[in-house]
Amino acid sequence: MQKRIIDALKVMHWLGLTMLLAAVGIYFLSDWAQQISGMVTVASLAGVGMVMMSPFPIALFLDWARSQSTDK
Template sequence: MQKSVIKPLKILHWLGLSLLLSGVGIYFLSDLSQQVEGMVLIACLSGLGMVMMSPFPIALFLEWAQKQK
């Protein structure tokens, strides 16, 4: 795994984390979660954030595995 692949995935990881945290913040800090539009917004933010975060740990593991050879 090259360093040029890790850097964009790290940026996506942090963007995904911010989306996830904003979804959790909206859930806990507002009454938007009681409305259908709010539920959809929270689900979209949280889901998209988790999807954006997921490739980075896999890339780190693959990089680590290649260094073990």
């Protein structure tokens, strides 16, 4: 069960990183970010991508902390 959660969070992490990189690419490599719809798109991609990335490091830390307490 725990392994499946970590795997799902890992997929969400990579998807979030892809969304964040897409937002950065749109911002720097096109003029679309100068329009209102482009600003909304870039901000949405970056925001949702960062939110999707955030649980994975916390889950890895909690998994590490749980393994440290069971080793003793």
